[in-house]
Amino acid sequence: MKVSRTLSIILLVVAIGAGTIADRPVNAPPLTLGGYRVIAADFHTHSSTWSDGALTPWGMVLEARRQGLDAIAITGHNQVSDAKVARWFSRLTGGPTVLIGEEIITPEHHVIAVGIDHIVEWRQSVEAQAEDVHRQGGVAIAAHPFDEFWPYYTEADLRALDGTEICHPGIYGRASRQPELEMFAGSARAAAGGRPLTAIGSSDFHGFGRIGLCRTYVFARDDSAPAILDALRARRTVVYGLHGKAYGDPALVQLAAGHPELRDAAAADAPAGALDWISRVCGIAGLLLLIVAVRRP
Amino acid sequence: MLDGALSFLFIPVIELAAFACVYAMAARRELPFADAVNRFFAGNTPWLLWLVTLAAAGCFVPPQYTGRAFRLLEYAAVVPILWSMVIDFRFFRDTTTQSPRHAIRDVIRMRAIAWPIGIAYFFGIAIWSDAAFILSQWVRR
Numbered sequence: 001m002k003v004s005r006t007l008s009i010i011l012l013v014v015a016i017g018a019g020t021i022a023d024r025p026v027n028a029p030p031l032t033l034g035g036y037r038v039i040a041a042d043f044h045t046h047s048s049t050w051s052d053g054a055l056t057p058w059g060m061v062l063e064a065r066r067q068g069l070d071a072i073a074i075t076g077h078n079q080v081s082d083a084k085v086a087r088w089f090s091r092l093t094g095g096p097t098v099l100i101g102e103e104i105i106t107p108e109h110h111v112i113a114v115g116i117d118h119i120v121e122w123r124q125s126v127e128a129q130a131e132d133v134h135r136q137g138g139v140a141i142a143a144h145p146f147d148e149f150w151p152y153y154t155e156a157d158l159r160a161l162d163g164t165e166i167c168h169p170g171i172y173g174r175a176s177r178q179p180e181l182e183m184f185a186g187s188a189r190a191a192a193g194g195r196p197l198t199a200i201g202s203s204d205f206h207g208f209g210r211i212g213l214c215r216t217y218v219f220a221r222d223d224s225a226p227a228i229l230d231a232l233r234a235r236r237t238v239v240y241g242l243h244g245k246a247y248g249d250p251a252l253v254q255l256a257a258g259h260p261e262l263r264d265a266a267a268a269d270a271p272a273g274a275l276d277w278i279s280r281v282c283g284i285a286g287l288l289l290l291i292v293a294v295r296r297p
Numbered sequence: 298m299l300d301g302a303l304s305f306l307f308i309p310v311i312e313l314a315a316f317a318c319v320y321a322m323a324a325r326r327e328l329p330f331a332d333a334v335n336r337f338f339a340g341n342t343p344w345l346l347w348l349v350t351l352a353a354a355g356c357f358v359p360p361q362y363t364g365r366a367f368r369l370l371e372y373a374a375v376v377p378i379l380w381s382m383v384i385d386f387r388f389f390r391d392t393t394t395q396s397p398r399h400a401i402r403d404v405i406r407m408r409a410i411a412w413p414i415g416i417a418y419f420f421g422i423a424i425w426s427d428a429a430f431i432l433s434q435w436v437r438r
Binding site for chain 1: 298300301303304305342345346349352353355356357362363364365367418419420421
């Protein structure tokens with residue numbers, strides 16, 4: 001029993017050590033393209049505070065920095081309090097720009113509100129929700145609008161939206177999901193008389209996976225919240241979907257094409273290094289051994 | 298890692314509070330509270346194994362299959378649910394109650410106290426949108 005316990009502790013120490021070395025923060029210098037600062041952002045994330053995530057609001061800020069993000073929106077389920085805590089912490093520690101967000105959840109559809117100040121009431125249509133978001137100076141984004149959500153969006157709802165998620169981790173589970181997001185964007189464009197919605201990519205991070213997966217590249221004047229929101233309203237974004245397909249402003253897509261590292265950072269298939277594997281294997285083995293070793297007091 | 302542990306601290310805290318209630322209501326107490334708590338938490342083994350399996354799926358399954366793997370593991374949660382009920386039943390029979398009927402009552406009491414609080418905290422305010430919708434449908438009928 002004592003041997004098992006000692007061995008499990010050694011394995012866990014190795015896992016933590018290897019993981020810490022392998023998982024160092026990404027410190028890329030700021031990138032400027034076409035006169036704009038390229039902001040790596042994730043506009044749809046959830047913390048553990050009343051929002052079924054796995055990290056605290058301050059943990060989200062640290063993780064976003066580790067993943068090389070310049071901005072995040074923490075989008076609590078029908079609440080904004082955890083985003084405010086994260087913004088306070090990020091300002092205190094010089095972390096990424098934190099935008100106050102909310103995932104407005106109704107049984108019919110989910111809408112991401114970014115750049116708001118207080119809760120948007122969920123018991124109303126998407127159109128009314130978007131109007132409320134706009135009154136607060138924010139932008140309204142259709143969250144993972146896969147085909148099961150389509151019947152509930154009216155033409156007025158589609159016209160009221162500012163953006164739509166064109167990349168979401170759901171596309172990696174089922175390839176047919178990517179065309180669904182494209183079709184929704186097409187329908188919204190048609191409803192708005194040819195005006196495209198801002199292309200958004202989000203991780204919908206809850207704990208598993210990686211914050212910053214499917215990230216949005218925002219072409220903004222600077223990394224302040226007002227500049228990012230202005231860029232979103234002006235549709236100055238680039239997003240990479242399945243197989244690295246680019247979406248967003250065509251001129252900006254062309255500019256970003258010369259920087260493959262942008263596409264690689266957004267993709268799901270970033271290869272894990274040897275240290276990463278050592279950390280994973282030792283971590284799982286150590287935990288299993290620990291559970292078996294101490295299962296009886 | 299510490300952050301994740303802090304985030305899920307609410308589970309043992311709620312379990313502890315629920316256990317304290319059940320322990321206080323028990324007719325017979327074979328063990329002092331501290332020892333009883335220690336033995337009771339040892340019954341979490343099925344959940345710990347399930348969580349490690351979940352973590353292993355996150356670590357080793359390629360991203361394109363993780364969704365499917367997690368869905369499978371969600372269904373597989375029935376195993377720790379039932380297994381932990383059996384362990385708790387044995388625990389309550391040995392330490393706080395005598396008859397199987399009372400042990401079953403304590404197992405149900407534990408879950409009736411801990412689970413709603415845990416679910417309400419974890420899923421948070423958004424649960425109201427679904428709950429209100431279901432309630433409104435029910436009222437309309």
